[in-house]
Amino acid sequence: MKITTIGFDADDTLWHNERFYVLTQDRFADLLSDYSDRDSLDERLLEAERRNIGHYGYGIKGFMLSMIETAIEVTDSRVPASVIHRILEIGQDMLRHPIELLPEARAAVEAMANSDHRVLLITKGDLLDQERKLTESGLWEYFDGVEIVSEKTPEVYARVFSAHGDGPERAVMVGNSMKSDVLPAIEAGAWGVHVPFQLAWALEQAEAPEGHARFRVLENLGQLAGLVDEIG
Incomplete structure (x- = not known):
């Protein structure tokens, strides 16, 4: 036919597109280096993304929320507000990245x-x-x-x-x-x-x-x- x-x-x-996510995960790992090693952090973030797709769908905003959720988990709910603020900033940077x-x-x-x-x-x-x-x-x-x-x-x-x-x-x-x-x-x-x-x-x-x-x-x-x- x-x-x-x-x-x-x-x-x-x-x-x-994906390279901006990779760069953001590098920045996310630096933010939480005092609380988790990189491999464990990546695994927990991926699990959060998998859980959250049904709630938030695909895209940067859902990724930002998954990063915040992961930060809360790996710090046993002790993540500083300054870290949450920085996660939001780097997520907003992703939303502005040039095509x-x-x-x-x-x-x-x-x-x-x-x-x-x-x-x-x-x-x-x-x-x-x-x-x-x-x-x-x-x-x-x-x-x-x-x-x-x-x-x-x-x-x-x-x-x-x-x-x-x-x-x-x-x-x-x-x-x-x-x-x-x-x-x-x-x-x-x-x-x-x-x-x-x-x-x-x-x-x-x-x-x-x-x-x-x-x-x-x-x-x-x-x-x-x-x-x-x-x-x-």
């Missing part, structure tokens, strides 16, 4: 927009922050639809690709997360195209569906146009 719709993930597919597009991102989105495909941005996270990043990226004009969702599931992909296109069977989803961008898109009936990024959040990792007819891997977004031509 002819491909009519291309979906792009945003964070670490089109622009840098830096990844190599080939603009060219890939523009090429798809100038073809006869409908081009979508499908991302999860905080609504205000994702809108800010999209606006500052300068890519907004290329998208026929933007969906900021709380979770990426097969049902979400089926709904989005049906609402904005001709159904998942005629759609391609492109992203850096095997768990969120590839596996559920394939389960919905779409093509799942993985573009690996050098940094990967532990909660977004999953096994690749090796051998699946609708699974592809690209080294970079510059290869996307050729792949789309190849598969339809």
Whole structure:
């Protein structure tokens, strides 16, 4: 079936994101170095994030709350107010970080927009922050639809690709997360195209569906146009 719709993930597919979390965790570890070693602190923060996704969703604000919760836990509720204040400051720094597009991102989105495909941005996270990043990226004009969702599931992909296109069977989803961008898109009936990024959040990792007819891997977004031509 002819491909009519291309979906792009945003964070670490089109622009840098995870590196800001890594840098923030470094600053967080420095703040709490008197109370916990780095490995233990990272593990407890990850567990807090895992617990809190259902409450706060994805994004920087939920990450800030998980850092505060972890700081309270590792200090046995003795964390100084000055540390809480600093956590809030570094979280606000994350919310202001400038957008830096990844190599080939603009060219890939523009090429798809100038073809006869409908081009979508499908991302999860905080609504205000994702809108800010999209606006500052300068890519907004290329998208026929933007969906900021709380979770990426097969049902979400089926709904989005049906609402904005001709159904998942005629759609391609492109992203850096095997768990969120590839596996559920394939389960919905779409093509799942993985573009690996050098940094990967532990909660977004999953096994690749090796051998699946609708699974592809690209080294970079510059290869996307050729792949789309190849598969339809």
